[in-house]
Amino acid sequence: xxxxxxxxxxxxxxxxxxxxxxxxxxxxxxxxxxxxxxxxxxxxxxxxxxxxxxxxxxxxxxxxxxxxxxxxxxxxxxxxxxxxxxxxxxxxxxxxxxxxxxxxxxxxxxxxxxxxxxxxxxxxxxxxxxxxxxxxxxxxxxxxxxxxxxxxxxxxxxxxxxxxxxxxxxxxxxxxxxxxxxxxxxxxxxxxxxxxxxxx
Numbered sequence: 442x443x444x445x446x447x448x449x450x451x452x453x454x455x456x457x458x459x460x461x462x463x464x465x466x467x468x469x470x471x472x473x474x475x476x477x478x479x480x481x482x483x484x485x486x487x488x489x490x491x492x493x494x495x496x497x498x499x500x501x502x503x504x505x506x507x508x509x510x511x512x513x514x515x516x517x518x519x520x521x522x523x524x525x526x527x528x529x530x531x532x533x534x535x536x537x538x539x540x541x542x543x544x545x546x547x548x549x550x551x552x553x554x555x556x557x558x559x560x561x562x563x564x565x566x567x568x569x570x571x572x573x574x575x576x577x578x579x580x581x582x583x584x585x586x587x588x589x590x591x592x593x594x595x596x597x598x599x600x601x602x603x604x605x606x607x608x609x610x611x612x613x614x615x616x617x618x619x620x621x622x623x624x625x626x627x628x629x630x631x632x633x634x635x636x637x638x639x640x641x
Contacts, residue, residue, distance in 0.1 A: 588621060595620060 469477075595617060 588617060591617065591621070
């Protein structure tokens with residue numbers, strides 16, 4: 442008990458010496474509280490004036506960049522899809538054009554073949570006609586040559602049989618022409634010389 446009494450008697454002396462010791466611990470010290478409020482106000486003002494706008498600006502820029510990137514990605518995807526559609530259309534057009542070119546080439550090939558056949562036929566006809574003309578000319582030439590040879594031989598033979606010369610060109614020509622005309626008409630029949638004498 443003595444300790445308690447001593448403690449109680451010492452308590453007012455301590456309170457007089459240190460007023461903070463007698464203050465309640467939950468209530469702050471008023472000068473510190475005012476200084477804290479002023480420091481907090483300054484800090485709040487600095488953060489609100491400089492830090493928060495910069496953060497808001499950075500946040501807005503970041504949001505805009507993300508949204509812009511998404512829009513650019515969507516735009517790029519749309520452009521890629523449009524390019525793919527255009528490529529497919531061009532590919533289909535190229536296939537159609539290639540098919541048309543193949544068909545045209547087939548038609549041209551067929552027309553060229555037909556034209557070549559026609560030219561070959563015309564050339565064959567020309568060659569045949571030329572050969573026929575040449576054969577006809579050679580036949581005519583052979584006929585003239587044969588006529589001359591037959592005429593000469595016949596006049597020589599007739600001259601020997603008759604015993605006089607038949608060298609006259611006009612007479613020789615008439616005799617040959619008459620003989621060949623009778624030969625062509627079938628009026629001249631070959632006779633065997635000396636058959637009558639053998640029969641007698």
